[in-house]
Amino acid sequence: MEIEVVRIGQRLVRDDRVTTHVALVSRAFGAKKIFMTEINPEIKDTLRKINETWGGNFSVEFIEKWKPIIKKKKEENFKIIHLSMYGEKINDAQEKIRKEKKLLVVVGAEKVPREIYEMADYNIGIGSQPHSEISALAILLDRIQEGQQFEKEFPDAKRKIIPTKVGKNVQVKETRD
Numbered sequence: 001m002e003i004e005v006v007r008i009g010q011r012l013v014r015d016d017r018v019t020t021h022v023a024l025v026s027r028a029f030g031a032k033k034i035f036m037t038e039i040n041p042e043i044k045d046t047l048r049k050i051n052e053t054w055g056g057n058f059s060v061e062f063i064e065k066w067k068p069i070i071k072k073k074k075e076e077n078f079k080i081i082h083l084s085m086y087g088e089k090i091n092d093a094q095e096k097i098r099k100e101k102k103l104l105v106v107v108g109a110e111k112v113p114r115e116i117y118e119m120a121d122y123n124i125g126i127g128s129q130p131h132s133e134i135s136a137l138a139i140l141l142d143r144i145q146e147g148q149q150f151e152k153e154f155p156d157a158k159r160k161i162i163p164t165k166v167g168k169n170v171q172v173k174e175t176r177d
């Protein structure tokens with residue numbers, strides 16, 4: 001399954017850390033790319049360094065407006081999943097979503113524009129209580145991939161963790177430069 005994420009409506013400065021965490025969760029839970037608006041440019045650098053150390057080629061793209069990217073992705077046959085506490089229950093929708101090939105997951109920051117609810121193929125609630133875009137995204141990505149995202153390798157990593165019951169075991173790749 002090909003997964004991309006778009007974060008809309010960040011509140012300037014206040015949401016920097018949350019937005020970085022949305023990007024980190026997207027990467028660690030198997031998405032290929034995140035689109036975001038009005039964001040601190042340092043986030044690209046943060047994610048580039050993470051890729052260099054821990055592998056993979058997750059990318060961050062800044063966009064001016066959210067609507068054109070949703071329209072474009074629909075033309076590319078992505079299904080749009082909007083995460084909202086008002087949406088359909090994840091428990092009821094997850095089996096259908098697992099059959100999709102390409103997904104664009106939309107998460108909000110503050111109140112999201114009404115139009116998103118109509119443009120989305122799925123409006124999905126991770127429970128019907130307000131919590132956080134970080135947790136909602138992580139749970140959605142885990143439910144639809146059923147944990148398989150954690151079996152994937154991140155290619156060209158300088159460091160690779162060998163999971164252990166006690167302590168830390170990290171394989172460090174030698175580089176000649």
Ligand SMILES: C[S@@+](CC[C@H](N)C(=O)[O-])C[C@H]1O[C@@H](n2cnc3c(N)ncnc32)[C@H](O)[C@@H]1O
Pocket residue numbers: 082083084085086106107108109110111112124125126127128129130131132133134136
């Ligand atoms: C802080 S919340 C904003 C909630 C805001 N009151 C609204 O009506 O959009 C930020 C984002 O987290 C996500 N979110 C929060 N709780 C959620 C839930 N229970 N299910 C799905 N997504 C949720 C949504 O994507 C939401 O746009």
